[in-house]
Amino acid sequence: MDEKRVKRLLAEILIDFTAGSILHLLGNVLRENAPDDLDETAQQQLASAEEALFVVGVGLDAVCPR
Numbered sequence: 001m002d003e004k005r006v007k008r009l010l011a012e013i014l015i016d017f018t019a020g021s022i023l024h025l026l027g028n029v030l031r032e033n034a035p036d037d038l039d040e041t042a043q044q045q046l047a048s049a050e051e052a053l054f055v056v057g058v059g060l061d062a063v064c065p066r
Contacts, residue, residue, distance in 0.1 A: 018066060020057030027053035 013022060027050035034046050 018057075018061050019064060020059075020061030023053045023057035023060065027051075027057075 010022070017025075030046060030053075031050055038046065
């Protein structure tokens with residue numbers, strides 16, 4: 001899938017979802033697709049990335065409410 005198609009699909013998704021909810025979903029996708037055999041450091045980094053996506057998403061929704 002090329003970048004142009006991804007941008008078009010994201011624009012369509014933004015009709016029904018907020019930018020913050022999409023970031024929250026992306027955090028869930030990262031967690032669900034992570035390998036089961038991650039070492040402790042990688043698990044912590046993954047958790048930090050998921051938490052950051054959630055916090056940034058909340059901030060985006062606060063700045064750009066529907």
